[in-house]
Amino acid sequence: MTISREDSARIxxxxxxxxxxxxxxxxxxxxxxxxxxxxxxxFGLMASSLVLDIGCGCLRGGRWxxxxxxxxxxxxxxxxxEMLEIGKKVVIDSKILRDKKPKFNTNSDFEFDVFGTTFDYFIxxxxxxxSSKKQIEKMLDQFVRHSSPSARFLTSYMRPRIPFLDGYKGESWIGKSHESDQPGIARHSLRWIKRACLNRGLKVSSIDEPNLNYGAQIWLLIERTQEDTDL
Ligand SMILES: C[S@@+](CC[C@H](N)C(=O)[O-])C[C@H]1O[C@@H](n2cnc3c(N)ncnc32)[C@H](O)[C@@H]1O
Structure with missing residues (x-):
């Protein structure tokens, strides 16, 4: 499937x-x-994989x-x-929407049982x-609960500017959202993320290959540890 730059510019x-x-x-x-x-x-996505896109916005990723x-x-x-509805009208072709039947939910509590299924990939x-650390921990808990045993969670993050600090300490979302039009960035240390994953039987790998990353954000791959997959 090809999506042209001209079409991207138009949308x-x-x-x-x-x-x-x-x-x-x-x-x-x-x-x-x-x-x-x-x-x-x-990381192995197939056409038959079940994918959860967290904070899918106007479907910039969903379009692909x-x-x-x-x-x-x-x-x-x-x-x-409002953003989601415009995305469904403008970003995704109406025939694709009809044929592929994507499902959407508008909760802001990082509740992923709302679809009544388990996922092979979280993105x-x-x-x-x-996100705040509390919100990240909620997403990890939901991943453990609502994903298949060999599921993979791809998430982008930014390191704190001062390496030995754990980063954003606030309790709430920072940046544009359904509640705010103020920009902002939350940074979290890999050390803190690793600890949060370990506490849940998950391991995390930083995807350090430049050709797999885009912009200033770095992808992390989160999976169950082998012992947890075997249970
Ligand atoms: C920077 S955008 C990224 C959108 C999309 N993932 C992409 O790459 O194009 C962040 C998105 O997260 C959404 N968001 C804000 N609070 C959220 C929450 N509590 N749960 C899920 N998504 C949230 C925002 O509305 C926004 O669409």
Whole structure:
């Protein structure tokens, strides 16, 4: 499947005129979307995989994932209802929407049982870069509860500027959301993330290959440890 840069530019311009923040520039709209499909396929995504896109926004990533996946395989959570609705109208072709039947939910509590299924992949692009530690821990708990034994969680993050600190200490989301139009970034140390994963029987690998990352954010791969998979 090919998605042209011209088409990305056309859609970006509609979003921009409608006042919808797609997560960055026109190039980011194309490249950060494509990168989400690339990182998932690199780690084994198949058309039949069940994917949960946390904070799917206006479907910058969904635009690449939904056509790739079989029908009924894409699930998106996005509390900004207006953004999601514009995305469904403008970003995804109406025939693809009809054929692939993606499912959406608008809860803001990181509750992933709302779809009544378990997932093979979780993806969170530019989500941990705005989340509090409490919210990250909730996402990890939900991953443990609502994913298949060999499931993979791909999430992007940014390291604290001062290496020996654990980063953002606030209790709530920081940055644009359904509740705020103020920009902001949350940084978290890999040391803290590793501890949070270990406490839940999960291991985390930092994807340090530049060609798999896009922009300033680094992908992390989170999986169950072998012992937990064998249970
Ligand atoms: C920077 S955007 C990233 C969107 C998308 N993942 C992408 O890469 O294009 C962050 C998204 O998270 C959403 N968000 C904010 N609070 C959330 C929450 N509590 N649960 C889920 N998503 C949330 C925002 O509305 C926004 O769409």
């Amino acid at each position: 970006y311009s509609i979003l921009d005129k409608s006042g919808v923040f797609s997560g960055g520039s026109q190039n980011d709209f194309h490249d950060a979307g494509e990168n989400q499909l690339a990182i998932l396929t690199h 994932l939904i056509p790739y996946l079989n029908s009924d395989c894409y699930f998106g959570v996005e509390p900004n209802v 969170a692009r530019s989500i941990w870069t705005h």
